[in-house]
Amino acid sequence: MLAIRLVTAPERPDALVLPIRPTGNAEGDGPRATLESSLPAVADELLAEAAALVPAARATGRAGEVHVHLRPGRTPGRLLLAGVGEADERGWRAAGAALARSAADETHVTVAVPGGAPAASVRGLVEGLLLASYRFRLRAADEAPTLTGVDVVVTDPAAYDEAVEAAVVTARMTRLARDLTNTPSSVKNPQWFAEQVEAAAAGEPDLHLRVRQPDELAAEGFGGILAVGGGSASGPRLVELDWRPVGARTHVVLVGKGITFDTGGISIKPRDAMKLMRKDMAGAAAVVAATLGAAALRLPVRVTTLTPLAENMVSGSAFRPGDVVRHYGGVTSETTNSDAEGRLVLADALAYAVADLKPDLLIDLATLTGANAIALGTRTGALYSENDQLAADLLAAIDAAGEAAWRMPLPADYVQYLRSDIADLYSAPTQGAGSVVAALYLREFTGDLRQRWLHVDMSAPSWAERDDAELSRGATGWGVRGLLRWLATLA
Template structure:
């Protein structure tokens, strides 16, 4: 990631002047004021007006809108600014006097997030000099540091998710986590390989990964700082490629399934960011990793699987695999880790997109306070979610004639029923659990605001905000 500098003198290159809905500029003169006056909506969040100034310094001024002036508007302004300049063109944002620290955090996040690109190995990293000009550089240092940690973690989650599955398998993913953890004091990581998974009874993970030439893994990543007063367990679905198994997907349904480990990427990256920020909360991140493949050793529709807690699951659809690996890990977390809160993120169901579209995750929780905290964190971070119900009368959909429960009933309410299945494994902690079904917003087809085409890293920013509270 390139650096964003805080200085109290004018920086080089293009100057960026923020303006709000009222048209008030930071550091504007008569020329720029007249340009704003002639524009239709100069202060709309992310709107850009360009003022060329040949043979003068600066040679170009960008006027970017911050909307009503909240953090989201400043994030949109940062993204718009970095996209409006050439790849290696330096620019300076002239901050208004007295701007809130949260606004500067949003601005820096927008700049870094919109500058992301995956093909760095081919094109080289984006090199750009970005300066924030203010009379109070020290007053915003923490805001920029927080933005850098969060954006860096989001870049990592995007990189992991964008990596093709010809490279990315459970062993590879575990190796990336080990490498990242090695650079951070206070982070510990353990990786369970197939023999240990079998010995400990992780039947769901073994079943889903049984058809692949690359066996499954379970990554357990921990941040346990001195003085921590609560323990949050984060669980993320880590299917490194999903063919659907013997219930095979169509070609179109399969082509983006390298993203089916987006939940695991998010919870790992958020935990690393918590360590970077030295957050005073204990975190255990659990990433069950498997490739759902087609072979003679793949699990079959109609099989009965024994989960980690000893209960059995009938599965008649091998394309409902994510809930099986999550069930093992949720049961293990509750029984062995003594969490205060359990949050899982999963690219779990296409029904999420049917209900809420491409930019919003589904939130499930019996805990009003936890649901509210996550929703507020998501709003602040720019990652929207909507709370959906967990109706008790739908639990009967999970009834099975031959096992303790059915994993993939066909009675509708796909996202809701998947959440109800997961709830079965929380035991006494079901009242301190939240599930985020984030398949739809984990990927975007074009650049939009701070998001770049491809993996979005959805969930990292929300989790860091939640853990920081």
């Protein structure tokens, strides 16, 4: 990960970045962008040169725009003009992401920040740099990244320490979630995932970990997890990670779907739909990373994370369409489709959280349905809750963090689709509205916490097909940033 330093003056100005903003004159004859004012650590002659370059480059100042100018034989040798848009956190995050790519061949970059800039702007810059510079590679010989360090020039470094710490922890945990999700399923199975959580939590006395093995799951009645994992040679697990800070007055349970590979089971997927199913545990990765982030930031909120882990495979011991599964607590599901496996493992975890953990708030994240992408595209999660305040608070945190979600309905007249003739519920009714009905199914397991529960279907935004702003191609770590922002507001 890039090394970020706060400094009061450029110390290694081989490549110097100066921010530019739109003038609001996009349609007129005058300049469309202007150099940010109040850059006290930059020499006047350099500022004058940069100001003259802005119109010559036809710069617009939009967030994420970068113009590179060479200055042979002079210092700095390269001058980069970076658009920051409205110069808010979002604009600076886009600028940081663009710089991570446009300056990838540099060894070191210095970024000048206007005097008195809000702490949120510096946080956005640092997050953008760290997130966009992420790469996941499994190659015989892979070169180390050229860009290893960024100095951020500010007038008062101490004023930005907290913002930079939050940005670094958020980026580090998002990168962890990306690593976990990107790891191929030839390596990643339920046991492996549990071991990664154990290693990441080691050394933190206020983090408590319990990993339930298959025999414990059977003894305690986690029938959904056992059914989905029953077809694999790699047995299922339930990881319970608990951050218990002294003095916490709010207890949140986060549940994340952890299917380490999904063939669809006997309702087998076609090849193209199966080849990226290593990402079907992105919800588990996100909630684990968010909990570890809460511990790293010492947030005074108790957070318990439940990740039901299973590999949904095809074999003689795999569960079948038409089987009836008895979940934790006794509710039964008729499994109409073995490729609707995620809701079965989540049902167990939700029922356990309600009955045994009794939190104040209950949230689950899951790569649950393809209908999420059909309804909302590839960057937006589908959010469901009956609690207006909880939904509004989490949506605001997700937006502030640079992620996206949209609140979806829970229609009462769709509940009839869940009623099975031989069990309490159908796991996957066929009447359509796939993401909505899946949310309604999960709601059946929230008991007394129904009014304090929230579900996010984040299948589509968990993966990026190309580099896009702060996202790198592959796993996005979606949900980590939004959850950490939200947990910080609870504190």
